[in-house]
Amino acid sequence: MKRRTFCSLTAVALAASVTACSTTSGSATDTVSKxxxxxxxxxxxxxxxxxxxDGSRELAxxxxxxxxxxxxxxxxxxxxxxxGEGALRVAGGSVGYYRTTTASxxxxxxxxxxxxxxMFMTPDSLASFxxxxxxxxxxxxxxxxxxxxANGKVDTNTARAPIIGFVVTNAGLMANLSLSGTKIGKLDx
Numbered sequence: 001m002k003r004r005t006f007c008s009l010t011a012v013a014l015a016a017s018v019t020a021c022s023t024t025s026g027s028a029t030d031t032v033s034k035x036x037x038x039x040x041x042x043x044x045x046x047x048x049x050x051x052x053x054d055g056s057r058e059l060a061x062x063x064x065x066x067x068x069x070x071x072x073x074x075x076x077x078x079x080x081x082x083x084g085e086g087a088l089r090v091a092g093g094s095v096g097y098y099r100t101t102t103a104s105x106x107x108x109x110x111x112x113x114x115x116x117x118x119m120f121m122t123p124d125s126l127a128s129f130x131x132x133x134x135x136x137x138x139x140x141x142x143x144x145x146x147x148x149x150a151n152g153k154v155d156t157n158t159a160r161a162p163i164i165g166f167v168v169t170n171a172g173l174m175a176n177l178s179l180s181g182t183k184i185g186k187l188d189x
Contacts, residue, residue, distance in 0.1 A: 031189045035087075039094055041070030042087050045115040049168055053146065059164060063119040064126040065090045067184070069100050075111035079103070084116065085187060088130075096130070097187040116179075117166040118143060125162040129184075137165075137179040145179065 045068050050057045060066055065088055072084030082102040087094040100116060120126035129135055137143045144161030165179055 034189050035094070035097065038070070038085055038087050038097055042068040042089065042094070045070035045117060045168065048115065049117055049166055052168060053166065056146070056166065059119055059121075063121055063164075064123050065095075065120040065129075067098065067118040067120070067129070069098075069116040072100060072114050072116050073111065074102075074114070082182075086116070090126070097189050098184050099187050100182055100184050102182045112169070115166075115168040116182075117168070119164045119166075120162070121164060122162045133185075135184045137182040137184075143179050 046060070046066070050060070067086060067088045069084035069086035072082050074080060074082040080103065082100070084100045086098055086100070088096045088098060120129060143163045143165040146164055146166045167179075
């Protein structure tokens with residue numbers, strides 16, 4: 001099989017499997033159930049972040065809004081894709097539900113799950129996100145990935161950014177990633 005055909009088939013298979021995992025029948029009961037499922041995941045992801053990154057709870061208290069994707073699944077072989085669903089929290093309550101997608105190409109093999117948390121620290125950054133029809137990290141807003149300083153707390157330079165991103169896996173807080181190209185769109189639930 002030619003390499004181009006193989007890569008195209010891999011990309012189509014990944015997109016189909018990600019889409020199949022996220023479809024619902026659209027009934028009101030399914031919508032309520034889906035929201036509850038996402039909200040429970042958001043609570044768990046935030047609790048894990050607060051336990052993992054000293055100072056993150058204080059940042060969350062100062063944030064205008066927090067977008068949490070509790071389970072972003074990444075999978076691929078040469079061509080990769082990521083997909084996750086989450087909620088935007090403002091003043092402690094969910095005000096909207098979103099999906100995130102990312103595509104990549106390179107030396108990839110396997111699958112993993114991670115939580116992605118974006119804290120909008122200024123009213124302008126939150127308003128810009130909420131007004132967008134589709135938001136892309138690095139294009140529509142610059143995200144400063146949180147780093148932990150020598151004192152074990154979130155780095156003070158990171159804490160000054162308008163949007164702060166955290167990526168948490170079972171192993172803890174991840175560093176040295178790029179969120180550029182991560183696309184976020186609203187879910188109709």
